[in-house]
Amino acid sequence: MTPRERAGPRGRITLMRAAASGEIEVGYPPFTEAMYYCLGCRACETACPAGVEFGRLLEAARAAIDNSNGRETWRPEPAQSWLLNRIVAHPARLRWTARSVRLYQRVLRKRTRCKRWIANRFPDLEPLEPLAPETPRQRRRWRPPAALGPSDVVTNGDTPSVRGTLALHPGCVQSVFLPDVNADTAQVLAYNAWQVVVPKQFRCCGALHAHYGQPDVARSLARKNIAAFEASNADQLISNAAGCGAHMKAYGQLLNGDPAWAERAAKVGAAVVDVTEHLVDRGVRRPRRPIGLRATYHDACHLIHGQRVAKAPRLLLGSIPGLDLAPLPESTWCCGSAGLYSVTHPEAAAKLQQRKVGHILATGAELVVTGNPGCTFQIAAGLRAAGSSVRVVHPATVLRIAYELPPLLPRRRWRPTPFRRPA
Amino acid sequence: MLTDRVLAGLAETTSPARVLTAREDLLTYASDATALHRCVPEAVVIPRDTEQVTRIVKLANEEGFALVPRGAGTGLSAGAVPTIDSVVMLFPSWNRIVEIDPVNHTAWVEPGVITADLHAAVEPYGLFYPPDPGSMRICTLGGNVAENAGGLRGLKYGVTKDYVMGLEAVLPTGEFLTLGGKSFKDVAGYNLLDLLVGSEGTLAVFTRILVRLVARPQSTRTILASFDSVGAAGHTVTAILATGIVPATLEFLDQVTIRAVESFAGLGLPADLAALLLIEVDGRAHAVAEDADAVDRICRQHGAREVRTAANAEEAEDLRAARRASFTALAQIGPTTILEDVAVPRSAVASMLVRIQEIAAEHQVQIGVFGHAGDGNLHPTCITDARDAEAIVRTEAALEEIFDAAVTLGGTITGEHGVGLAKRQFLERHTGDPALRFMRQIKAVLDPNQVLNPGKVLGHSARCEHPPHGHPAYEEALA
Ligand SMILES: Cc1cc2nc3c(=O)[nH]c(=O)nc-3n(C[C@H](O)[C@H](O)[C@H](O)COP(=O)(O)OP(=O)(O)OC[C@H]3O[C@@H](n4cnc5c(N)ncnc54)[C@H](O)[C@@H]3O)c2cc1C
Numbered sequence: 009m010t011p012r013e014r015a016g017p018r019g020r021i022t023l024m025r026a027a028a029s030g031e032i033e034v035g036y037p038p039f040t041e042a043m044y045y046c047l048g049c050r051a052c053e054t055a056c057p058a059g060v061e062f063g064r065l066l067e068a069a070r071a072a073i074d075n076s077n078g079r080e081t082w083r084p085e086p087a088q089s090w091l092l093n094r095i096v097a098h099p100a101r102l103r104w105t106a107r108s109v110r111l112y113q114r115v116l117r118k119r120t121r122c123k124r125w126i127a128n129r130f131p132d133l134e135p136l137e138p139l140a141p142e143t144p145r146q147r148r149r150w151r152p153p154a155a156l157g158p159s160d161v162v163t164n165g166d167t168p169s170v171r172g173t174l175a176l177h178p179g180c181v182q183s184v185f186l187p188d189v190n191a192d193t194a195q196v197l198a199y200n201a202w203q204v205v206v207p208k209q210f211r212c213c214g215a216l217h218a219h220y221g222q223p224d225v226a227r228s229l230a231r232k233n234i235a236a237f238e239a240s241n242a243d244q245l246i247s248n249a250a251g252c253g254a255h256m257k258a259y260g261q262l263l264n265g266d267p268a269w270a271e272r273a274a275k276v277g278a279a280v281v282d283v284t285e286h287l288v289d290r291g292v293r294r295p296r297r298p299i300g301l302r303a304t305y306h307d308a309c310h311l312i313h314g315q316r317v318a319k320a321p322r323l324l325l326g327s328i329p330g331l332d333l334a335p336l337p338e339s340t341w342c343c344g345s346a347g348l349y350s351v352t353h354p355e356a357a358a359k360l361q362q363r364k365v366g367h368i369l370a371t372g373a374e375l376v377v378t379g380n381p382g383c384t385f386q387i388a389a390g391l392r393a394a395g396s397s398v399r400v401v402h403p404a405t406v407l408r409i410a411y412e413l414p415p416l417l418p419r420r421r422w423r424p425t426p427f428r429r430p431a
Numbered sequence: 432m433l434t435d436r437v438l439a440g441l442a443e444t445t446s447p448a449r450v451l452t453a454r455e456d457l458l459t460y461a462s463d464a465t466a467l468h469r470c471v472p473e474a475v476v477i478p479r480d481t482e483q484v485t486r487i488v489k490l491a492n493e494e495g496f497a498l499v500p501r502g503a504g505t506g507l508s509a510g511a512v513p514t515i516d517s518v519v520m521l522f523p524s525w526n527r528i529v530e531i532d533p534v535n536h537t538a539w540v541e542p543g544v545i546t547a548d549l550h551a552a553v554e555p556y557g558l559f560y561p562p563d564p565g566s567m568r569i570c571t572l573g574g575n576v577a578e579n580a581g582g583l584r585g586l587k588y589g590v591t592k593d594y595v596m597g598l599e600a601v602l603p604t605g606e607f608l609t610l611g612g613k614s615f616k617d618v619a620g621y622n623l624l625d626l627l628v629g630s631e632g633t634l635a636v637f638t639r640i641l642v643r644l645v646a647r648p649q650s651t652r653t654i655l656a657s658f659d660s661v662g663a664a665g666h667t668v669t670a671i672l673a674t675g676i677v678p679a680t681l682e683f684l685d686q687v688t689i690r691a692v693e694s695f696a697g698l699g700l701p702a703d704l705a706a707l708l709l710i711e712v713d714g715r716a717h718a719v720a721e722d723a724d725a726v727d728r729i730c731r732q733h734g735a736r737e738v739r740t741a742a743n744a745e746e747a748e749d750l751r752a753a754r755r756a757s758f759t760a761l762a763q764i765g766p767t768t769i770l771e772d773v774a775v776p777r778s779a780v781a782s783m784l785v786r787i788q789e790i791a792a793e794h795q796v797q798i799g800v801f802g803h804a805g806d807g808n809l810h811p812t813c814i815t816d817a818r819d820a821e822a823i824v825r826t827e828a829a830l831e832e833i834f835d836a837a838v839t840l841g842g843t844i845t846g847e848h849g850v851g852l853a854k855r856q857f858l859e860r861h862t863g864d865p866a867l868r869f870m871r872q873i874k875a876v877l878d879p880n881q882v883l884n885p886g887k888v889l890g891h892s893a894r895c896e897h898p899p900h901g902h903p904a905y906e907e908a909l910a
């Protein structure tokens with residue numbers, strides 16, 4: 009967006025070095041700004057000929073800024089860390105927050121006086137409103153009945169024998185706002201003869217905390233997740249939210265300064281796979297139900313740049329009969345969601361969002377498939393604003409439908425019928 | 432220090448927003464891709480058009496400050512690193528492809544166009560722009576022309592200078608100059624075009640470039656051959672070229688590089704391999720098939736352990752992976768990577784490789800070599816640590832010997848990265864007197880006030896003024 013060196017990865021690294029050598033102060037506002045203007049999309053890692061791990065550097069720089077207690081920084085610091093530490097890190101509190109958001113969305117928003125009162129009382133919240141996803145009902149957290157196995161989903165014909173146990177990390181944001189994606193993921197895995205468990209003890213993966221300068225909270229969350237995964241005795245840790253997956257894969261690096269945990273963390277990190285990657289690597293059943301729609305695939309930054317997963321989801325989608333997968337121009341460009349970026353830098357984020365939506369509409373696709381909740385919200389909000397009815401879905405959801413599995417959770421707006429038969 | 436008058440003058444010729452003086456901006460233009468060279472400029476100016484470039488250059492002559500043109504800053508000879516009291520000139524918005532002429536096979540481009548963007552833009556016309564430096568996704572055509580950049584396809588297609596047909600440039604005195612044109616042949620007068628191509632930003636600022644395009648080859652075949660000895664790989668290269676086949680690409684990786692690539696990318700390359708050759712032939716479909724078979728046969732005859740030919744584009748990508756990852760993989764081994772660039776006659780490639788191994792052992796420096804075996808351009812890459820002064824001294828000593836060896840074998844100290852600051856002292860040592868004097872005289876005539884990228888390529892005087900040791904920027908890097 010800005011052709012200046014300091015707004016690019018190399019310039020940021022130069023500034024980090026300057027800060028590390030004391031040439032500029034860590035609390036120097038332009039430094040802080042440069043570090044937080046970055047999306048953290050890690051596209052630069054894919055492009056870098058020297059294999060620089062920009063994401064790690066960025067996290068370290070942001071943590072240094074947070075520890076510097078230096079000069080005043082421009083971002084809404086206390087509110088943000090409060091949200092991350094006190095709400096997001098606790099599933100129950102997050103669910104209660106979601107309930108109030110839902111109350112607002114379904115009832116209060118429609119009453120003008122109420123809406124006005126809230127807008128006056130909390131002016132900061134207003135610009136966030138269009139970004140908030142439609143919040144589903146928050147019953148108990150969705151979890152498969154103890155475990156979901158092939159026999160629970162395969163009703164036609166012989167039940168295959170179980171190939172292994174997988175622990176599904178539900179993702180804090182995903183389990184609150186998109187619980188059906190988790191249900192679909194579990195079903196698709198079970199249909200492919202895997203036993204799926206969702207340990208109760210899983211917490212937020214800690215990615216947002218690490219990206220936003222709170223490494224201590226991130227580490228403590230990581231320890232909880234590591235312990236929970238070990239206790240589950242599962243072979244692999246399945247992630248279906250790109251941001252969580254990319255972060256959990258790097259648990260080893262996050263905890264490498266902690267002798268008691270370093271080894272365990274590295275082991276768990278190596279066991280993390282994205283659901284699409286796992287399905288393709290280990291073999292997948294061919295879907296039979298044709299889906300006569302045109303779809304397009306958006307590469308979530310943390311899937312393609314953070315985890316180098318690009319082929320697997322496309323192969324899965326390509327295996328669905330009738331699905332017309334149109335290539336999306338600039339599919340690897342960030343949609344502008346980037347964690348909390350859309351909240352902290354609305355203008356820059358909006359530009360990326362509009363560009364993305366423009367490309368999607370140009371493909372003529374009726375479905376946008378993407379593997380990250382942040383992208384889902386950001387793109388869906390952009391499409392909504394453009395008056396489009398194109399839907400944003402997770403690859404697991406599309407697969408579940410193509411497998412002809414009935415949804416575990418009551419469907420919301422998107423009902424998969426009627427389908428056009430392919431010509 | 433620049434005077435306020437200079438800054439005011441710059442702001443007046445462009446606009447205040449186009450003159451950067453904030454510390455956080457200046458720091459980011461202090462270096463390019465060259466290790467160990469760094470100097471913070473006094474200001475950065477971003478001209479909008481040729482007119483503004485002219486006025487800035489004139490101002491520099493009047494006020495006596497230096498101008499350093501900068502493309503993407505991927506140069507590997509510190510050509511775009513500022514010097515004392517200098518202003519960096521950027522061309523970020525000069526990125527238009529002004530015209531593509533499918534009849535004459537030419538394109539007019541602005542200097543800020545990214546090389547890979549030009550590749551993509553001419554593709555729909557069935558044309559192609561052959562120079563493809565490893566940095567093509569970020570480097571600019573201005574920088575390519577200034578460095579006379581090469582690439583993986585140099586053996587068959589040549590380097591940037593073979594594709595520059597015309598230039599619009601501003602001379603160091605502020606005069607505007609047009610050279611060349613779309614006519615294929617042109618011998619009117621001295622060949623100034625070739626003088627400016629490869630001038631490393633010291634003789635002119637390019638404002639528009641006319642490049643030659645060629646028809647895209649109908650088909651390509653990619654072959655990867657592995658060898659148990661460097662000698663066998665060297666003989667294979669010689670044998671292939673002796674048959675008259677000119678592969679577009681003939682790339683080489685040595686054992687250090689192969690091991691680094693293996694531990695970085697895990698491609699399943701055996702650790703005891705001594706050399707890999709990546710060979711690509713292109714052209715008309717039937718000729719390509721014949722050439723590919725011949726190459727395959729020659730590799731086997733010369734004792735290749737394994738020869739793999741890609742069946743489709745995807746497999747070709749897989750075969751290229753090792754070569755693509757070379758630099759990345761080597762860069763992972765240590766904190767500082769010094770990528771060097773010697774070139775020798777084809778016949779001397781094998782001896783050069785042996786010499787490099789000896790020198791590396793003697794000075795205890797880890798050196799991986801990969802490069803363009805077909806055109807004799809090798810990239811010995813030293814893995815070292817800029818914070819360890821002792822290691823740097825050893826590395827420098829090793830590099831010096833490598834340069835000497837290249838020259839002794841009838842080669843040169845740089846094949847495609849240029850002299851810049853990094854190799855100035857070696858240029859002086861290895862260039863005989865009349866030639867060096869002519870170079871100085873040319874610079875003095877074109878740039879009497881030493882405003883354009885002074886101190887690059889040639890020192891101000893016959894003696895090397897700033898040997899790397901003791902240079903403030905160097906000391907700073909070591910600190
Ligand atoms: C990973 C990597 C791989 C590389 N691979 C290759 C390779 O295969 N082959 C190869 O030849 N090089 C290679 N290089 C070196 C480098 O990319 C080239 O030299 C490239 O041409 C530099 O372009 P740039 O735009 O970055 O120029 P810069 O580095 O910004 O500048 C280079 C020189 O050009 C001058 N300059 C820039 N713009 C102008 C202008 N408009 N007018 C006048 N002078 C100007 C500058 O003053 C400077 O002296 C590689 C570099 C990297 C980092």
Ligand code: SF4
Pocket residue numbers: 016017020046047048049050051052053062
């Ligand atoms: S992470 Fe994304 S936004 Fe940040 S520097 Fe890298 S490419 Fe740019």
